[in-house]
Amino acid sequence: MVTFSLTAAHAFAVAALTSAGANAAMAASLARATVDAEARSSHAVGFSHLVDYLESLLAGRINGKAEPRRTDPAPALIRIDADGGIAQLSFDLAFDDLAEKARTFGIALFAQANSYTSGELGDYVFRLAEQGLVGLAATNGPALIAGSGGGKPVYCTNPLAFAAPRKGAAPLLIDQSSSATAFVNIRETAARGEQIPPGWAVDAQGQPTTDATEAMKGAMRAFGGARGANIALMVEVLAAGVSGANWSLDAPGFANGEQTPGSGLTVIAIAPSLLDEGFEDRLDIQLTRLSTGYGIHIPGASKFASSITAHSDGIRLPSALVSRISAFAKGHG
Template sequence: MSTRINLSLDQVFDLAHRALTHNGMADDHARAIAEVITQGQRDECHSHGLYRVLVCVRSLRSGKVDPAAQPTLSQPAPSIVKVDAHFGYSLLAFQHGLPRLVEAAHKQGVAALVIRNCFHFSALWPEVEAIAAHGLVGMAMTPSHAWVAPEGGNRGVFGTNPLAFAWPRAGQEPFVFDFATSAIARGDIELHARQEKAIPLGWGLDADGVPTTDARAALDGAMQTFGGHKGSALAAMIELLAGALIGDLTSAESLTFDAGAGATPCHGELLLAFDPQRFGADDFEQGQQRAEQLFHAITGQGARLPSQRRFTARQRSQAEGVWVERSLLRDIEGLLT
């Protein structure tokens, strides 16, 4: 018998939604989270797909997350939108803040969305893609927990601190990248540990600060940054912009706040939106042509654009459904009993 089973995208959403609501998540939060989990599974981002249902339920059971918190919105300046998640998950807060962010960016040319006091587990590409769908250039960044050692160090200071960017393209998928400033997303190491697979050197250090291929040892020790000192500097920038600047927790403070509960990291998020038409004005069309020339210069020599594999997986999943490990399905179904 195959170790995997095929599910439609509707079945993925329904399973995630039922597991969340069964464990006490309010319906509006559960729908926002299940939608993004479905997107992750659809695009074959397995570390941010159905696996995250287990993480969300564990966080709910920790007692840290408010499962029914209603976000509140304010706009302290014409180009700054703030949403307080009140210690709920971030995705409903993002849904509340997105329309105001879009409106502000179109009016001002550039705008920021600040989400505070939120638990955040998801990839950032769904959020920057949602910004790009309005014809805006989008950026997003968050800290997490202090799992990542600075280059030259051996103890966690930074979070995985992802950075995402989306550039809208007429009539086709946007140019998108989303990457952790750690060598790999923590969820990928967790999946390797779950499947008892070795990890490559360069992903993590054991508790003694020694590079390791043991996934569980890396989870107990420290992760490493990508690109050495360059990734380390970008991680520090994100701590400053999406932590200190917006008045929310750094990754070290978030880990302290968790106090061993094992919940999803609690912190803030910073999103930026730029209106190409306001920036480009009379030169907007020429700017778009320059962008397309750049993309063609990349793909014309056989290289691929970031997220191209994900977009290909998206088309395949929409036509054929997705394949999910039976062991993962059993674990999720166990949350419904």
């Protein structure tokens, strides 16, 4: 393992991204998101996922020179065409305006199309919660999971993320996919030649499988059966339908080819203080009651604690991963 300070990790990511063809703004935005994900212990969408971005920049699936195009079709709406670039850059460019619109109108919506996959979805809403806003986000990408009653992939992992501010404590943060597990878990298991647990995936014939390699040829399964598949469909409409992005069935792969997935991202920001001035206090009291009185796990606290620790202790990355990313920084990706 190799230890980096957060500043050094950011510089490391920027160097690799710049060498792979990202412009300065894109490199800075994605490096920030990558480091923050790693600091929160969201490793699957941290530096290991950065390799997907680097490979996609070189292959042309990400437009490294993208110039996001913004229109505001209504006072509380922001719409962005990512120009084949990354989702994080467009959101960064619109973030302050989205927060201000939410405070002004009580609710505001950001919709983006034509981007690469969105990375750590919780990051988008976590930042809103830090501004005293409630956030809800939905995103899609290439088809990976089967729908209700089907055996072929029709939706991406289609995650939902939700965050809300609480007084004097870490924001409530829920970030979960519609699939039984993350795609990277199956991919990594296949690379190791190991078995996956029952219920994660089906093979190319639509039959349940524990063979990770066969699962890669088939489809992932939604969590909770039909209920999870229904949530995936709801996310699909929010992320791709509302934004005008590619439906998952029409999205090119994020790990092969030369075309962007054309993913969608929709983020809703709500100003709860306009409805209840004591919202943050009441939420803190309620979450404390749930955790201390009923033993309920409150999502977000551990990620926030990990982030705080990372600011002083840094982050640790596998040496093989560091070598892989270093090769991009040296122009040998």
